Amino acid sequence: MIKNNNKNIKNSLVIQIFFGLIFGIILAWFSKNYAMAIGVFGDLFVNILKSISPLLVLVLTITSVANYNEGQKNNIRKIVILYLLSTFSAVIIALISSHLIPQTLTLPSTNTTITTKPSNTLEILRTLLMSMVTNPIESLMKANYISILLWGISLGFAFRHSSNTTRSLLNDIAAAVTQLVHLIIKFAPIGICGLVASSLALTGFSVLQQYADLLSLLLGCMFLIALLFNPLIVWYILRCNPYPLVFTCLRESGMTAFFTRSSAANIPVNIILAKKLNLNPETYTVSIPIGANISMPGASITITVLTLAAIHTLGINLDLSTTILFSLIASLCACGASSIASGSLLLIPVICHVFGIPNEVAMQVVAIGFIISILQDSAETALNSSAAILFTAAVCMAEKRHKLNKNI
Structure with missing residues (x-):
């Protein structure tokens, strides 16, 4: 009953966001004055996200480590x-894909001054190292995500030697903060209505094309991973046609995850599918929960595309070595995006901070992410969850085949 209620809540939120989006467009079309007035709800939503995100990153990092x-x-x-x-x-x-089809965004804020001007990788690394050693309290106050991550990892390793009671307390704190974020996200339809209405009133309806282009790029990258790269990995492991297994995982796991929008909520679905595929229970009972936390190709695409959109908007140039550094940080951020719905969006400021992008601009990009999250977050979760069962199945099947050949 609880699981069904959670699914209904998430599905109703998607519907509410959709109607908030439509209402914002209609309001901007008929009355710019009212659209600007309701924009205060959008600003309030963004500011609340800015306030809670540093604490969320710190608590989840400590708990996971x-x-x-x-x-x-x-x-x-x-x-x-x-x-x-x-x-x-x-x-x-x-x-x-982002370099071939670069995306730029029309941001409401005029404060788009880059706080640091990273001209090369060495300068970025220096900025990164200096940011890491900032006082943890100051880091939380100023949303210094790199320092927050370092302190979170360090404290996490320290707490690994603590008692079960202490770790249980950490889990409770993480659950409490996550619940608070869930509560905030419930107000996303009102916030998105205000953001869309005020954005359209200021910039005109051409901004809708930007959102459509951005969403198309995100979904296109996700389809490439789901239907080309992941099957290639499975083929390498099994040395046979991977698509029957790929389509089975997408149909039975991905479709459910698309509507629940939660890898964690989709764990029971993946376990049932693993039983149907006759996989090793000693493997899938461990790998599927792990996959709900670190199988994040969809999240990494979201973080990368939206951050690069901010970088292109501000005219920051990336050389090859800087791009490699960007890739590593984006991958690490993606693996920390699993705990809440649209969690990948809240980790975009981590990378933005490295490149000197102000937190105000980063959170505006996050807000745009929420506007397109009706499809983006659903497709992202479907890819994440289906990849978790796909690779578990591939390894288990390869192991079973190896044992059969060995017995023969």
């Missing part, structure tokens, strides 16, 4: 490697 379990079997390691490979490859595909 503190609860990490070592000593998993070798086949689990293979599956985890495939998860990370798919996530990193998605970043590369998104990078290439």
Whole structure:
């Protein structure tokens, strides 16, 4: 009953966001004055997200590192490697696609001054290192995400030696912060209505084309990973036609995840599918929950494309070495995006901070992400969740085939 209620809540939120979007467009069409007035709700929504995001990143980082379990079997390691490979490859595909079809955004804010001007990789690395050693309280106050990540990882390792009671407390704190973010996101339809109405009133309806182009690029990259790159990995493992397994995972896992918009909520669906495929339970009972946290090719595409849109908008140039650094950071951020719906959007400021993009601009990009999240977040979750069961199935099937050949 609880799971069904959660699904209904998420589905109703999607419908509410859709109607908020439509109402914002209609309001901007008929009355610019009212559209500008209701824009205060959009500004309020963005400012609340700006306030809660640093705390969210810190708490989730500490909790995930503190609860990490070592000593998993070798086949689990293979599956985890495939998860990370798919996530990193998605970043590369998104990078290439964004350079071939660069996206720029019309941002309401006039404060688009770059706080640092990274001309080369060495300067970016220096900025990165200096940002890491900032006082943790100051980092939270100024939304210094790089420092927040470092302190979160450090505290997480320290808490790994703590008692079960302490780790349970950390989990409760993380759950409380996550619940607060869920509460904030429930007001997304009102915030998006205000954002769309005020944006259209200021910039005109040409901005809708920008959103459509951005969404098309995001979905195109996700289709490339789902239907080309992931099947290539499965073919390499099984040495047979991968598409029957790929389409099975997309149909039975991806379709459900598309509507629930939660990899965690889709864990039972993936476990049922693993049983139907007759996979090794000792493997899938471990790998599928792990996959719900680190199988994030869809999240990495979202983070990469939207951040590069901000970078292109501000005219920041990336050389090859800087692009490699960008890829690594984006992949790491994607693996931390799993705990809440639209979590990938809230990690965009992490990368933006490295390139000197003001937090105000970064959060405006996040707000645009929420506007297109009706399809973006659903497709992202479908890709993330279906990839988790796909690679688990591929490794289990390869292991079973190896045992059969060995017995023969």
